Amino acid sequence: MLGLAKRKTAVSTGLSVPVLLLLLAGAIFLVIGSLSSSIFAQQTVAGLAQGAIFGSLALALVLIYRATEVINFAQGELAMATTYIAYQLTLWGVSYWLAFFLTLVIAFALGVVIQVVVIRPVQHSVIAVVIITVGLFILIDGLVTWKWGADLKFMPAPFGNAVYHAGSVAFSRQDLGTLIVTIFSVILLWLLFQFTKLGLAMRAAALRPAAASLVGVRVNRMLALGWGLAAVLGAVSGLMTEPTQFLQPTMMQAILLYAFAAAVLGGLESPAGAVIGGLFIGVFLNLIGQYIGFATPELRLPMAFAVLLLVLLVKPNGLFGRRQVRRV
Amino acid sequence: MAALLELEDVTARYGPVQALHGVSLAVDEGQIAAVLGANGAGKTTTLRAISGTVRRDGQLRFAGKRLGRAGPDGVARLGIAHVPEGRGTFAELTVWDNLRLGGYTRRGPLKDDFARIQTYFPWLEERRNQQAGTLSGGEQQMLALARAFMQRSRLMLLDEPSLGLAPLLVTEIFRIVKELNENEGLTVLVVEQNAHIALQLAQTAYVLEVGRVALAGPSAELQQHESVRRSYLGY
Numbered sequence: 001m002l003g004l005a006k007r008k009t010a011v012s013t014g015l016s017v018p019v020l021l022l023l024l025a026g027a028i029f030l031v032i033g034s035l036s037s038s039i040f041a042q043q044t045v046a047g048l049a050q051g052a053i054f055g056s057l058a059l060a061l062v063l064i065y066r067a068t069e070v071i072n073f074a075q076g077e078l079a080m081a082t083t084y085i086a087y088q089l090t091l092w093g094v095s096y097w098l099a100f101f102l103t104l105v106i107a108f109a110l111g112v113v114i115q116v117v118v119i120r121p122v123q124h125s126v127i128a129v130v131i132i133t134v135g136l137f138i139l140i141d142g143l144v145t146w147k148w149g150a151d152l153k154f155m156p157a158p159f160g161n162a163v164y165h166a167g168s169v170a171f172s173r174q175d176l177g178t179l180i181v182t183i184f185s186v187i188l189l190w191l192l193f194q195f196t197k198l199g200l201a202m203r204a205a206a207l208r209p210a211a212a213s214l215v216g217v218r219v220n221r222m223l224a225l226g227w228g229l230a231a232v233l234g235a236v237s238g239l240m241t242e243p244t245q246f247l248q249p250t251m252m253q254a255i256l257l258y259a260f261a262a263a264v265l266g267g268l269e270s271p272a273g274a275v276i277g278g279l280f281i282g283v284f285l286n287l288i289g290q291y292i293g294f295a296t297p298e299l300r301l302p303m304a305f306a307v308l309l310l311v312l313l314v315k316p317n318g319l320f321g322r323r324q325v326r327r328v
Numbered sequence: 329m330a331a332l333l334e335l336e337d338v339t340a341r342y343g344p345v346q347a348l349h350g351v352s353l354a355v356d357e358g359q360i361a362a363v364l365g366a367n368g369a370g371k372t373t374t375l376r377a378i379s380g381t382v383r384r385d386g387q388l389r390f391a392g393k394r395l396g397r398a399g400p401d402g403v404a405r406l407g408i409a410h411v412p413e414g415r416g417t418f419a420e421l422t423v424w425d426n427l428r429l430g431g432y433t434r435r436g437p438l439k440d441d442f443a444r445i446q447t448y449f450p451w452l453e454e455r456r457n458q459q460a461g462t463l464s465g466g467e468q469q470m471l472a473l474a475r476a477f478m479q480r481s482r483l484m485l486l487d488e489p490s491l492g493l494a495p496l497l498v499t500e501i502f503r504i505v506k507e508l509n510e511n512e513g514l515t516v517l518v519v520e521q522n523a524h525i526a527l528q529l530a531q532t533a534y535v536l537e538v539g540r541v542a543l544a545g546p547s548a549e550l551q552q553h554e555s556v557r558r559s560y561l562g563y
Binding site: 197203214217 | 379381399400401404405409410412416417418419420421425428429430432433475479
């Protein structure tokens with residue numbers, strides 16, 4: 001009852017030596033490749049920027065999954081909707097970066113409200129929460145299309161269109177900016193969770209709600225905060241997607257699938273895994289698209305899922321998944 | 329003097345099943361009180377009713393204040409530390425994070441309390457970065473005591489601290505509980521299957537039978553009581 005007797009104890013951190021070596025080998029491969037070919041370097045950076053977007057949305061999925069054991073299917077649509085809010089703000093004459101930060105605040109509030117109003121009443125039933133998130137997907141999609149229409153909208157470019165040259169390699173300011181903003185927000189979140197009392201309480205509430213309440217943690221409040229933070233991460237991914245995809249109600253749907261693949265690749269419970277999984281998928285898809293002739297853009301999504309399938313067959317808990325160990 | 333904790337005619341239920349049929353008990357400040365009884369008598373539920381982890385009715389007063397509808401986090405904030413069955417350890421977190429969570433409701437640094445609790449559990453310092461789930465059962469029980477101590481609560485609710493531990497460890501745990509009670513002024517309400525050790529430790533004891541208090545009194549008297557001897561002490 002109340003999960004107090006749940007003795008499933010995860011003792012491994014999930015970071016195994018083979019996985020670490022694999023990641024190191026991958027990083028070395030990318031560095032050597034980038035040094036020897038400027039196209040390779042360009043594709044790698046663009047892939048990292050794309051991957052950082054996947055990674056931040058994947059991290060949002062993981063945050064919610066750890067607390068509610070449910071994939072929030074509406075995460076992408078929520079990200080899309082918040083991007084439209086930023087668009088509306090810029091229409092009203094708010095400058096891009098002010099609109100950016102206002103949107104993050106609004107996204108946070110939206111996430112909290114959604115948790116309190118529609119998730120909390122049914123949170124004891126996993127299947128009900130799943131159905132609610134699917135319903136939210138449809139609801140948000142419909143509302144956005146009703147309000148702003150389904151045609152493409154354009155926002156001011158956040159980073160401009162400048163291109164930097166390092167030797168023969170050209171990096172777009174857009175890619176670098178995306179990479180910096182998403183990685184920075186991920187790091188901020190990590191600092192919050194790892195080094196603050198609030199972060200600790202949020203982790204405790206997600207891991208063991210019953211035990212957390214016994215030490216005085218207000219579990220429901222922490223879960224609502226978690227949804228708020230996930231929505232903020234989603235908003236970052238949406239806002240960083242807009243410059244390349246432009247605004248349309250479907251803009252985050254494929255990205256949600258990549259983020260899902262990234263999260264599963266990382267082990268679904270592991271925040272670091274989600275981010276690394278996202279970066280991996282972004283770079284992988286870009287390099288394959290560049291160097292494998294038949295890999296046209298239509299094959300991007302199937303290939304992402306081929307990787308996913310392969311990893312799950314070899315390592316069912318994902319790259320950073322924990323082995324569940326029981327201590328009796 | 330009014331008791332620190334008073335229960336009057338407390339009932340509790342799990343869905344349709346009534347687990348407590350009107351429990352009344354009182355724990356004085358500075359005391360160790362024990363709740364004994366067979367499996368299913370309502371011992372654990374009594375502690376849960378106090379900490380608000382089960383729906384309860386009746387009068388519950390702590391330090392003169394009515395607990396009313398307070399949930400577990402509210403009760404914890406009032407100064408009651410509940411160490412539940414299974415010890416409530418955050419297995420995935422480090423020892424130190426577990427202790428930090430103990431001090432969660434308090435402001436200010438935890439250093440002094442940590443230093444203080446180390447006099448009872450000196451091994452905590454070198455293990456502070458170890459994942460709590462990798463500790464042995466006895467160490468986890470000690471960590472749970474330390475975490476409860478970090479809450480700086482006036483009352484500790486201990487649920488079956490002996491569960492699954494070797495006899496030597498059980499003695500050790502109870503010795504520390506006694507020390508915490510004597511040196512730190514911690515009031516303790518302990519639920520225990522092992523009636524022997526519980527009656528040695530506690531000044532007052534309550535025997536529950538099917539959700540009611542069947543017998544109550546000073547431990548020394550209960551030890552002599554015919555039915556307690558036969559049912560719980562085995563001689």
